[in-house]
Amino acid sequence: MHALHGGHNASLDRKTVERLIQKLDGLSKLNGVPQLQRSHPYLPDIARDTKEHLRQILDKTSDLSHNQYLQVTVHSLLSKTAQCSDMVNKEGTAARRNLTKLSLIFSHILCELRALFPGGRFQGNSYRITKLEASKFWGQAFGTRCLVRWEEFRAGLSSVHPIGDGPLESALRSTMDLTCSDYISVFEFDIFSRLFQPWETLLQNWMLLAVTHPGYMAFLTYDEVKDLLQGHIHKPGSYIFRLSCTHLGQWAIGYVTSGGSILQTIPHNKSLYEALKEGEREGLYLYPNGLSMNPDLSALTDPTPNAVIQVTQEQWELYSDMDSTFELCKICTDNEKNTRIHPCGHLLCDMCLTAWQKSDNTCPFCRTKITGREEVHIAAPPAEQTSSPSTTTDHLANDQNAVSNICGALSENDGEEVDWIRHRPLPPPPPLDASGIPARYPSARVLPSAPPPLDSLSSTSRSSSASWVSRPPFPSQRIKLQAEDVITRGPNPCRPAITRRT
Known part of the structure; x- marks a missing residue:
């Protein structure tokens, strides 16, 4: 089921892609074939969706010949559509099983196409790997390329995670190469590094969970x-x-x-x-x-220690000016930040993120789609930090636990968080009770029709005050005022251990 070696050197033009679209159209009309399972992944549906996505790519890509990923994928799909057509005409358990596996591979290819060509536009060279350590490895080894041959990938990975020869290498290859193309894409590597985290023991985890564990099943529906x-x-x-x-x-x-x-x-x-x-x-x-x-x-059983994020001098001063602290979750203002969102890196407490994700799976600060979360620990600034920045810098430089320390400069995430805080819409004034005393805020929130007054904002925040409407507030059930900030608090959910599907 592998694409021909050297497929990335084969010419690719619109005519070839049109031919593939025609073949996929034929597969999409195979409804009622007894060898095909009706549940996901259902080959006719996947072939139809893949055909439509390729149409989008054709509409938005003027030059196909210089995109290595597209060349490899199109020629791989041409080979696999021919195999599907052959399997459909065969009977027996083996043919049915092979057709089911091909359906899974087509499903993986469709997911990869959507990830690297969102909306039909190529963004493979800017795809963000979820796990930080895995992302650093790919960038150092392969730069902005989104696809590398297995042999090249194996050599790069062996420099940090040695891979043996023979059956073990073949097993690793079959686990990682979800699209069966003899290449490893940045998308496939992202999936693998998420499944077998943490990075420090990546291949050991894979060995214990996918090679020797009798409960693991590959390519199963x-x-x-x-x-x-x-x-x-x-x-x-x-x-x-x-x-x-x-x-x-x-x-x-x-x-x-x-x-x-x-x-x-x-x-x-x-x-x-x-x-x-x-x-x-x-x-x-x-x-x-x-x-x-x-x-x-x-x-x-020995999990990777939580990343330690050290509060810097500039962060301490910035949040002190706001009558707050860097360590405090800016959603609830009660708990300390203990969770980092992937891939954007913004910080908040686990309870707030869990509540937020019940209705929205994008970061509440920057609106980036959430692909994962990581436990972190915020290290409070040392006592001498407020009075001796130089001493503090030396201290932090020697702190081996401060793996996320960013001495001397504020991160982009700080700016986005502060901007979000300062530009959240204010709630309406509290209603008055019969005695004229402000009553408690109602649980239902009505957004005002205008942003906060400009004179209540700092000079740096005035320039972007017009964008306040585009920043949806955290879904709240009760509201309180603290200093000049508006704090919204979500429920206190208990995160479910597992979600069952019947």
């Missing part, structure tokens, strides 16, 4: 998980896990309940190791693929 676990229906606690095909970058775990049902779940905001250990304690994940013993994952 939702329906196939149910069929497989049906053979263990009389052994509650049997489970298997796979890459989610609807939420790439996340795991899906299927298991047999004590009542003999088969459920599947996607663990959120936790690593696979944490989800498996939690499920084991609750009696849900006891027998991987029906085997009587869970493998020992104790090598993964």
